[in-house]
Amino acid sequence: MSRVALVLAAHGSHISAATAGVVWGYVDRLRRLGLADEVTAGFWKEQPAFSRVLDSVSAEEIVIVPVFTAQGYFTTEVLPAEMGLEGALTRRGAVRIHLTPTVGEHRLLDDIVDARLRAAIAQFNLQPEQSAAAIIGHGTTRNRNSRAAAKAQADRLRALGWLNEVVAVYLDDDPAIPTVYHQTRSRNIIALPYFLAPGSHVTQDVPRALGLTAGQRPESVNGRRVYYCEPVGADASIGAVILELARATGLPFKNREPAGDWAGFPTVGRRALVSALKREGSLRFGQVMLSADRVWRSGDVTATRAFKTPVELRTHLRAAPFRPLSTSDDLPGGWRVDLAAPEQAHAVLETVYPGLVADWAAQRHGNLEVEPLRAVSRRQVGLFRDIHRLPAQVIEQTIKKVCGGCVCQPIWWRGSKAASSKGSELPCRSACNLWLSSAQKLGEAVA
Numbered sequence: 001m002s003r004v005a006l007v008l009a010a011h012g013s014h015i016s017a018a019t020a021g022v023v024w025g026y027v028d029r030l031r032r033l034g035l036a037d038e039v040t041a042g043f044w045k046e047q048p049a050f051s052r053v054l055d056s057v058s059a060e061e062i063v064i065v066p067v068f069t070a071q072g073y074f075t076t077e078v079l080p081a082e083m084g085l086e087g088a089l090t091r092r093g094a095v096r097i098h099l100t101p102t103v104g105e106h107r108l109l110d111d112i113v114d115a116r117l118r119a120a121i122a123q124f125n126l127q128p129e130q131s132a133a134a135i136i137g138h139g140t141t142r143n144r145n146s147r148a149a150a151k152a153q154a155d156r157l158r159a160l161g162w163l164n165e166v167v168a169v170y171l172d173d174d175p176a177i178p179t180v181y182h183q184t185r186s187r188n189i190i191a192l193p194y195f196l197a198p199g200s201h202v203t204q205d206v207p208r209a210l211g212l213t214a215g216q217r218p219e220s221v222n223g224r225r226v227y228y229c230e231p232v233g234a235d236a237s238i239g240a241v242i243l244e245l246a247r248a249t250g251l252p253f254k255n256r257e258p259a260g261d262w263a264g265f266p267t268v269g270r271r272a273l274v275s276a277l278k279r280e281g282s283l284r285f286g287q288v289m290l291s292a293d294r295v296w297r298s299g300d301v302t303a304t305r306a307f308k309t310p311v312e313l314r315t316h317l318r319a320a321p322f323r324p325l326s327t328s329d330d331l332p333g334g335w336r337v338d339l340a341a342p343e344q345a346h347a348v349l350e351t352v353y354p355g356l357v358a359d360w361a362a363q364r365h366g367n368l369e370v371e372p373l374r375a376v377s378r379r380q381v382g383l384f385r386d387i388h389r390l391p392a393q394v395i396e397q398t399i400k401k402v403c404g405g406c407v408c409q410p411i412w413w414r415g416s417k418a419a420s421s422k423g424s425e426l427p428c429r430s431a432c433n434l435w436l437s438s439a440q441k442l443g444e445a446v447a
């Protein structure tokens with residue numbers, strides 16, 4: 001039977017841990033269920049990148065579930081370009097890659113929306129005939145389809161007719177969020193963010209656009225009472241939506257073996273890592289030290305806390321403060337993971353540096369494919385299309401500033417002359433999103 005991998009594709013963020021954090025939460029739950037041989041996530045803004053995540057899985061059948069609220073710019077343009085997808089099914093040698101519809105299009109989202117609105121009505125004792133629902137989507141002027149899911153929800157609710165008014169408004173499209181006060185007349189406005197993660201859009205941008213100062217507490221704005229709900233993605237049933245989308249491909253997502261907390265990780269590079277660990281006794285990987293029975297932050301000399309699950313470890317590493325680059329050289333210390341078997345070291349490393357073991361192993365085997373900046377530009381559909389045209393001093397300055405604080409070597413740029421000075425062997429084979437964003441901004445500043 002073919003091996004099956006499940007890959008969640010999501011946006012991620014440079015400023016909010018929660019945006020990708022919620023996706024890693026789904027990954028953790030799906031791994032524990034043992035429904036697929038490998039489960040992981042890839043991101044536009046974080047690591048592993050859309051363009052690299054597939055290199056970390058070895059399954060012959062790969063199912064990509066876009067954790068987005070709508071078919072739009074990211075799912076129809078960025079994701080196919082970054083992953084080299086040709087549609088719902090892409091064949092790459094013996095590997096078949098299935099791309100499912102987005103989470104936000106699934107019919108279970110209707111139930112979540114209805115439950116959220118009814119919960120607000122019940123909790124605050126509101127009269128539906130005096131209440132308007134504002135379904136708040138992201139939208140983007142770059143792709144008109146991005147608005148479709150929020151609009152479809154508003155149309156559906158309006159047809160049901162149990163609320164006085166229903167509108168769809170958008171953070172980055174028209175009608176804009178503040179128009180809710182002109183479009184509706186109801187005394188109460190129940191504002192429901194049609195977003196999957198409680199990231200900075202949900203916690204800052206949308207409340208600000210609504211004129212709210214107190215987050216989810218009811219507040220009076222422009223003479224109306226505004227009830228701000230949690231985003232639809234905070235619902236526990238999103239995991240079931242992901243599974244339904246994956247199962248709709250016809251592949252067998254069912255219990256294989258009893259899975260533990262450290263099971264179900266991507267497997268490329270695992271054998272090479274475990275062999276090296278057994279052969280050498282201990283290994284240094286970026287800022288992580290590995291031995292046959294323990295993994296810890298290098299340089300830790302004081303007492304450390306033993307983490308037993310990937311959730312505990314990831315929360316410790318990502319949350320205080322948020323590190324948008326998992327390979328930045330400020331890895332928090334004070335932790336260790338005691339290993340049940342040397343194989344578990346690989347899962348711990350995948351938690352600390354997602355996707356990186358595959359590149360490390362490829363480099364050791366001499367088959368790491370480096371992607372020059374021009375090739376990165378070629379697959380861009382947006383802002384970074386001309387990134388390779390930036391003046392060399394802008395590129396080098398950005399490498400110094402951004403890569404200088406990263407445990408990886410940017411070997412994609414002239415073979416990385418800085419490699420020996422860093423004392424690290426971890427390769428970076430193509431420019432990451434944080435680097436692209438920083439270079440773009442610096443290029444604009446000096447232009």
Ligand code: SF4
Pocket residue numbers: 325327402403404406407408409410428429430431432433434435
């Ligand atoms: S581009 Fe630079 S900062 Fe980004 S992962 Fe590579 S080496 Fe690190």
